[in-house]
Amino acid sequence: MKLVRTFACAALLAAAALPTSAEPRSPWLGGVLFSTRGFSEDSSHAAGEYLDLGLFVDPFDFAVLRPSASLRLIVPLFPFDAGRIEGAAGLDLELFGLRKHPLRAIMAQASAYAPALSAARSFSFVDPLSGEWVVGAHPIRLRTGDARYSFLSPELRFGPGFEPAGWSLKLFEFSYLIFAEARR
Amino acid sequence: MRRPSIIAFVAVLLTAALASASAQEWGVSVGSWSFAGGGPGPGAYACAGLSAGLGQRLELEAFGVARATPAPFGDALAGAILGFSVFGPRRTTYFNMVLDLGFLQTVVEDGIPGLGPSYAMLRLSPLVVGTPYYGHRDRIFSLGLVYDLGSGALSATWNVLIVHWYPGSHAWLPAGDRER
Numbered sequence: 475m476k477l478v479r480t481f482a483c484a485a486l487l488a489a490a491a492l493p494t495s496a497e498p499r500s501p502w503l504g505g506v507l508f509s510t511r512g513f514s515e516d517s518s519h520a521a522g523e524y525l526d527l528g529l530f531v532d533p534f535d536f537a538v539l540r541p542s543a544s545l546r547l548i549v550p551l552f553p554f555d556a557g558r559i560e561g562a563a564g565l566d567l568e569l570f571g572l573r574k575h576p577l578r579a580i581m582a583q584a585s586a587y588a589p590a591l592s593a594a595r596s597f598s599f600v601d602p603l604s605g606e607w608v609v610g611a612h613p614i615r616l617r618t619g620d621a622r623y624s625f626l627s628p629e630l631r632f633g634p635g636f637e638p639a640g641w642s643l644k645l646f647e648f649s650y651l652i653f654a655e656a657r658r
Numbered sequence: 659m660r661r662p663s664i665i666a667f668v669a670v671l672l673t674a675a676l677a678s679a680s681a682q683e684w685g686v687s688v689g690s691w692s693f694a695g696g697g698p699g700p701g702a703y704a705c706a707g708l709s710a711g712l713g714q715r716l717e718l719e720a721f722g723v724a725r726a727t728p729a730p731f732g733d734a735l736a737g738a739i740l741g742f743s744v745f746g747p748r749r750t751t752y753f754n755m756v757l758d759l760g761f762l763q764t765v766v767e768d769g770i771p772g773l774g775p776s777y778a779m780l781r782l783s784p785l786v787v788g789t790p791y792y793g794h795r796d797r798i799f800s801l802g803l804v805y806d807l808g809s810g811a812l813s814a815t816w817n818v819l820i821v822h823w824y825p826g827s828h829a830w831l832p833a834g835d836r837e838r
Contacts, residue, residue: 512702512727552692
C-alpha cells in the first residue's frame with residue numbers, strides 16, 4: 475500500500491512538472507541578471523556592497539521544481555575593488571508558481587509567487603580552488619512572463635572543505651529573459 | 659551639535675507632515691543603499707520610504723535606512739528628501755533625472771538606539787524610469803555627496819536601484835490585464 479502511495483505521489487509530481495498544454499509554451503531560453511548583496515562579518519569578504527552581473531538559462535517550462543543555471547561575476551562595487559572580483563556558477567530550483575498571491579497587486583504584469591532554492595560555487599580568478607560553496611533560498615520571489623524578481627535572499631557559505639564560512643544576503647536579484655529559442 | 663540635529667530632525671518631520679496635506683499622490687519606495695568614505699561605514703544597506711508628490715516637479719520622501727550586512731541593524735538612519743525632477747513634470751516625463759536634497763539622522767549606532775551623527779545629502783539620480791501615473795518609478799544608479807553636520811566630513815553615497823510604487827495609479831492598465 476505504501477509503495478502504491480509513493481508511486482501515486484511520484485506520478486502526480488511528474489504530471490505537474492510537465493509543460494501545461496492549456497498555456498502556450500514560453501519562447502524564452504535565458505537572459506541577464508543582476509543583484510546586490512553583502513557578506514557577514516565572519517565571511518572572507520570585506521564590508522561593502524557587491525553587485526552580481528550574470529547570464530542565466532531557464533530552458534524548462536515546468537510548473538514545479540523548475541531548474542535554471544547561472545554564471546556570474548561578483549563585483550565589489552561600493553567601494554569598488556577590481557582586484558577582488560569573483561566568479562560564480564550556480565543552480566536554482568524554483569519550487570512552484572502560485573498565481574494568486576498577496577504581492578500581485580504591486581506588479582504591473584500578471585505574476586506568480588515562485589520561491590526557489592539555490593546552490594552555487596564561487597571562485598577567485600587569481601586562485602580558482604580557493605572559492606566557496608553556497609546554498610541559499612529565495613523566499614520572496616516573483617515571476618512574470620519575461621522576468622524574475624527576488625528580494626532578501628539569504629545564503630550560507632562554506633569553505634573548500636565545507637567548513638562554515640559565514641553568510642551573505644542578496645537585497646534583490648532581478649533576472650530578465652532576453653534570449654529566445656530559435657524558431658523551428 | 660546634538661541640539662541642532664534634533665531641531666533639524668523635528669523640522670523635517672513637521673515639514674513632511676504639512677506637505678502631506680497637499681500631496682498629489684502617495685508612493686512607497688524600497689531599494690539598496692551604500693556609504694563609502696564616511697557616514698555609518700561600508701556595508702549593504704536597505705532603505706524604505708513613503709513619498710508624497712508636491713506640484714509638478716517636487717516630491718517629498720520620508721525614509722529609513724538600515725544596515726543589512728555585515729551586522730544586520732547595526733546602524734539605522736531616518737531621513738527626508740526633497741526631490742526635483744530635472745527633465746520635466748513627474749507625472750508625464752517617462753525618462754527623467756532627479757536631484758535630491760536630503761537630511762539623514764542616525765537613530766541606531768553600533769547597535770545602540772539613540773540619536774547619533776546627522777548628515778546633509780545632495781544626490782543625483784541620472785536615470786529615473788517611469789512615472790506616478792504608470793504606477794512605478796525606478797531610480798537607477800543614484801550617486802550622492804553626504805556632509806557630516808558634526809565633523810564637517812564629506813563622503814559618498816550610492817544607490818543601485820530604488821523602486822517606487824504608487825498604489826493609487828493603475829488607470830493605464832486594461833481591466834483584463836490584472837488579476838484582482
